[in-house]
Amino acid sequence: MSQPGVMDTTVKERAGLALNDDFLRKAVKFTTERLRNGKKSASEEHGNWDEWRERGRQIRLHTIAHLDYYLNEFVNNARANGVHIHFADTSVEAAAIALDIAAHKQASTVVKSKSMVSEEVHLNHVLESAGIEAIETDLGEYIIQLAGEAPSHIVIPAIHKNRYQIAELLSKEAGEILEPDTTVLAGFVRKKLREKFLEADIGMTGCNFAIAETGSMVLFENEGNARMVSTVPKTQITLMGMERIIPSWTDLEVMATLLPRSATGQKLTMYMSGITGPRRTADADGPDEMHIIIVDNGRSLQLGDPEFQELLNCIRCGACLNACPVYRHIGGHAYGGTYSGPIGAVLTPALNGNIDEWNDIAGASSLCGACYEACPVKIPLHDMLVYLRRRKVEDGHGNKMESMGMKGFAAVVSNSKRFSAAIRLGQIGQKAVVRNNGISLKLGPLKGWNNYRVAPSLAKKSFRQQWNKLDQELNQEQPAMDSSVRSRMEQIIREREEGGY
Numbered sequence: 001m002s003q004p005g006v007m008d009t010t011v012k013e014r015a016g017l018a019l020n021d022d023f024l025r026k027a028v029k030f031t032t033e034r035l036r037n038g039k040k041s042a043s044e045e046h047g048n049w050d051e052w053r054e055r056g057r058q059i060r061l062h063t064i065a066h067l068d069y070y071l072n073e074f075v076n077n078a079r080a081n082g083v084h085i086h087f088a089d090t091s092v093e094a095a096a097i098a099l100d101i102a103a104h105k106q107a108s109t110v111v112k113s114k115s116m117v118s119e120e121v122h123l124n125h126v127l128e129s130a131g132i133e134a135i136e137t138d139l140g141e142y143i144i145q146l147a148g149e150a151p152s153h154i155v156i157p158a159i160h161k162n163r164y165q166i167a168e169l170l171s172k173e174a175g176e177i178l179e180p181d182t183t184v185l186a187g188f189v190r191k192k193l194r195e196k197f198l199e200a201d202i203g204m205t206g207c208n209f210a211i212a213e214t215g216s217m218v219l220f221e222n223e224g225n226a227r228m229v230s231t232v233p234k235t236q237i238t239l240m241g242m243e244r245i246i247p248s249w250t251d252l253e254v255m256a257t258l259l260p261r262s263a264t265g266q267k268l269t270m271y272m273s274g275i276t277g278p279r280r281t282a283d284a285d286g287p288d289e290m291h292i293i294i295v296d297n298g299r300s301l302q303l304g305d306p307e308f309q310e311l312l313n314c315i316r317c318g319a320c321l322n323a324c325p326v327y328r329h330i331g332g333h334a335y336g337g338t339y340s341g342p343i344g345a346v347l348t349p350a351l352n353g354n355i356d357e358w359n360d361i362a363g364a365s366s367l368c369g370a371c372y373e374a375c376p377v378k379i380p381l382h383d384m385l386v387y388l389r390r391r392k393v394e395d396g397h398g399n400k401m402e403s404m405g406m407k408g409f410a411a412v413v414s415n416s417k418r419f420s421a422a423i424r425l426g427q428i429g430q431k432a433v434v435r436n437n438g439i440s441l442k443l444g445p446l447k448g449w450n451n452y453r454v455a456p457s458l459a460k461k462s463f464r465q466q467w468n469k470l471d472q473e474l475n476q477e478q479p480a481m482d483s484s485v486r487s488r489m490e491q492i493i494r495e496r497e498e499g500g501y
C-alpha cells in the first residue's frame, strides 16, 4: 500500500524534499487553510456541531461493532437489487476480480471516479498492464494521473500543484499552450473527458457510504463525473472498503451533515447520488450490469484490536490533514502510503499489519491533538500515534540519543528545584544567541527546527517566576487588606450600636 519506491527512503528524507519545494509548501498551505476555514465557518454556523459529531461517532461505533450483521444485510439486499457482489481479501485479489470482469466485457476503456480503495489496489497500473485504458475523471485525479503521481490528499488529490504547474501538464495533453486560467483549464478537461465517458466500456466508482437496509451505495461529489461514470457505461464496478456500511438512510442524514462540512466546508456537495442496483426497465439511464467489490485488504486486522478498531470509523473527510501542522508543511507524498496526514500515519501501518516497517511515520506529528478536534467522528488519532511511538521504542527501534534526552528531560521536569534551576540557566545562557525574541542558531537539536523557522526564546520571566512574584506581593498586601476590612467592620458595628439595633 506504499507509493512506488518509497520504502527506499525515510519519512525524514521525503519531508526534507517537500520542505525544500517552495511551490508545494505554498500550494498545500493555501488550500488547507481555505478548507480549514471553510470547515470552521460551516460547523460554527451549524450551531450544535459537537452534538452531531457525537451522533456520528455513535453510528460508526455501533456499525463497526456489528459489522458482520450489517455487511450481511447489505449484501443480501444488494443481491436482491440485481448487483453482483464479490469479496476481496487482499489488494491483489480486488485487482484480479476487476480485471476478470473487464476481460469478460472485452473492455478496452474504463472511466473512473475518485476512489481511495482503487489507489490502495493500484488499479490503474493493473488495468494498464493488461492493455486497458484507465482514465481518472475527477479533475484532481486526472491531473495527478497525467503527472504520474499518487494523490497527496484524500479529498484534494492534486493539492500540491499550483495552476501554472497544472497548465503545463494539461498543455502537453492538449498539444497546445493553455493559459493558467482555471476556466480555460477546467474547460479543456471537461471537453476531453466528455468523449471518454461516451466511449468507455466500464465505469468504476468508489463508495462513500453503503446503506445496509436497502443495499444502496451513496456517492458525494462536486463535479458530476461520478454521476457520468455510474450512468453512461453499460457496466459499473464499485470498489468499496468493507467498513463503508451504515445501517439506514436515517443514519445517512447525520453523515451527510458531517462529511461535506468537514471535507470542504460545504453544507452539501453539488451532487449526492444514491444507487440501488443496475438500470431497471423503466429507468431512463444507468448501467445494465453492476458489480460491487467489497475489499478487506487489512481492515479485518483492526476489528477487535483495542488500539486500532476506531480507525474503521473513519469517513475519509480529510479534515485531520487540513488541521495537522505537519501535513500543512510537508503535504501528502512525504508519508509514503496511499493515505497521508494523521489518519495515514496510523492507517498505513494498521492496514499493513506491519507496524515495524512503517514505524517512522508516527514521528511526523506534533501530538497537538488538532486531528482529534477536527475529526467529525472523534477518532483519537493522537492516542494511536503515541501508541505507535511506544511500540517503536518497546520493539527496540528507538533512537538512543532521543531516549537519553527524554530521560534527562524527565529528571528535570519532575523536580521543581531542578526545573527552576534549568530555566534560570537557560535564561542566562540564551542571552548570547537571542535575536528579536527568537533563536535562529542552526546547531544540535535546533538545526532541524531552525532550518525552516525560528525557535522561540525563553521568556525573560517564566510563568513560575511571575507567579511566585505575584504570590509574594499578595502575601505582603494581605495584612493591610485585613486591617482595612477589620476597621470597616468595627465602624459598622459601632454605627449599629449607636443606632440602637
Ligand code: SF4
Pocket: 154, 262, 313, 314, 315, 316, 317, 318, 319, 320, 321, 343, 371, 374, 375, 376, 377, 378, 379, 381
Ligand atoms: S480520521 Fe477523522 S478527520 Fe481524518 S479523514 Fe478520518 S474521519 Fe476525517
